[in-house]
Amino acid sequence: MNDPISDLLTQLRNANQVEKEEISVPHSRIKADIVRVLKKEGFIEDFKVEKVKNHMQIRIKLRGIGEQRAITGLKRISKPGLRRYVSSTAIPKVIRGGLGVSILSTSRGIMTGREAKKEKVGGEVLCFVW
Numbered sequence: 573m574n575d576p577i578s579d580l581l582t583q584l585r586n587a588n589q590v591e592k593e594e595i596s597v598p599h600s601r602i603k604a605d606i607v608r609v610l611k612k613e614g615f616i617e618d619f620k621v622e623k624v625k626n627h628m629q630i631r632i633k634l635r636g637i638g639e640q641r642a643i644t645g646l647k648r649i650s651k652p653g654l655r656r657y658v659s660s661t662a663i664p665k666v667i668r669g670g671l672g673v674s675i676l677s678t679s680r681g682i683m684t685g686r687e688a689k690k691e692k693v694g695g696e697v698l699c700f701v702w
Contacts, residue, residue, distance in 0.1 A: 574652060576600050577698060580607075581646045587634060588641045599628035605682035606675060606698065607632060613673050613684065615642050615701055644668070649697045659694040672702035 580603050587595045597603060599621055607619045607630055617633040635642035645668070650656040658664070658676075663685040666672025674685035678695035688695060 575648075576603060577606065578648050578651070581648055581699060584632070584634075584643060585646050588636070588643050591636075591638060591641070592634065594631060594633050596624075596629045596631050599630050602677070602682065604630055609673075609675055609682055609684060610643075610701065613701075615673075643701060645700075645702045647700045649674075649699055656697045657695065658697055660689055660692045661694075663689050663694070664697065664700075666700045666702055668702035672700060675699050675701065 576598075580597055583595055583597055604619075604621060607616065610616045611619055615635065617635040619630055619632045621628060621630055623629075663676065664674055665685065666674050675698045676683060676685060676688050676695045677698055678688050678691075678693045680691065680693055682698070683691075685697075
């Protein structure tokens with residue numbers, strides 16, 4: 573796996589399409605931080621890091637009933653072949669009915685675009701979620 577963030581986003585997208593209630597993904601610190609931001613923003617119901625056999629897993633409980641899902645779209649912005657960095661004044665807004673959020677990796681950790689703008693820090697734009 574070359575890009576664990578894309579793998580996480582793909583698994584979330586696929587689980588939403590087949591209306592799964594829960595998924596499990598391999599653990600990494602950046603994935604756990606992204607999932608923490610998604611929970612804080614209300615896109616997922618809950619998550620738990622647990623040890624399964626000899627490796628760590630992140631168990632994610634998705635939010636939504638039937639076809640009414642909290643996550644309607646995900647888009648990876650910065651990719652391993654082309655990184656996208658922005659300053660605090662150029663953080664993009666995700667305008668999807670006012671419900672979208674951009675997730676950034678900054679020197680102060682993984683945070684939303686609103687938080688980064690408020691703290692006046694730029695960073696790498698990881699993805700958009702709406």
